[in-house]
Amino acid sequence: MADSAPAPEQDPTVSVSVSFHASVIDSVRDRVGKRGVSPYVEAAVRRQIERDNLQAMIQANEEIHGSLTSEEIQAAREEIYGAVPRGEVA
Amino acid sequence: MSGTWLLDSEALSLYLRADRKMTARLAVAAQDDVRVVIAAATIVEADYLAVHPARLDWALSRLVAIPLTQDLARAASNLLKSAGLRGRKYAIDAMVVATALAAADRPVTVLTSDVDDISTLLGDRLDRAGAGRTGNSTRVRVLAV
Numbered sequence: 001m002a003d004s005a006p007a008p009e010q011d012p013t014v015s016v017s018v019s020f021h022a023s024v025i026d027s028v029r030d031r032v033g034k035r036g037v038s039p040y041v042e043a044a045v046r047r048q049i050e051r052d053n054l055q056a057m058i059q060a061n062e063e064i065h066g067s068l069t070s071e072e073i074q075a076a077r078e079e080i081y082g083a084v085p086r087g088e089v090a
Numbered sequence: 091m092s093g094t095w096l097l098d099s100e101a102l103s104l105y106l107r108a109d110r111k112m113t114a115r116l117a118v119a120a121q122d123d124v125r126v127v128i129a130a131a132t133i134v135e136a137d138y139l140a141v142h143p144a145r146l147d148w149a150l151s152r153l154v155a156i157p158l159t160q161d162l163a164r165a166a167s168n169l170l171k172s173a174g175l176r177g178r179k180y181a182i183d184a185m186v187v188a189t190a191l192a193a194a195d196r197p198v199t200v201l202t203s204d205v206d207d208i209s210t211l212l213g214d215r216l217d218r219a220g221a222g223r224t225g226n227s228t229r230v231r232v233l234a235v
Contacts (some may be wrong), residue, residue: 061105061112061113065108068110076118
């Protein structure tokens, strides 16, 4: 994810107050320590924005050319990975 | 995280022209939680003539464009030298390949209309056998669009 971050001088950090359930924040602190919480949360949020943007890009094209069928998506999957059953992970 | 797909200018142009097959490929990426990115240099050469500027702006604001750092530029220059290629025609391809080789989330696949040149630039780091699914491969797969 580090390769997508803008230069710090163009994108200063701001402090915001966000509430989490205690168990979630405990898990984060266990993993990365107290000082690692902001980078961990930022990386997760940044990735979620990428996912949402990809979905938005797909939807925008579907509004132009019509909805994709599951057959079309499966055909693309086979083109990309070869003919493997859906759900199989090598 | 299921790796990274790097779109070259033709793959980006296919998306911008609302090509159904390209949208279907992106749907596979979304299903598999693959990161879809472009090299910043690709913005220079995508075929924008057929695309409304507002649509282009909209798409580019939603795509991660990996910046060309000095390190990547030098890596691209070395790729050109190793492949025995020179000149503008190959410069942006070399930037795309350098960006792919340095991408953090592996495995990496380049979606391109120019399989031959991208493969030549990858040299022995071309993943010929892998289906783009194998763990932390340092090699890069090339997929024709």
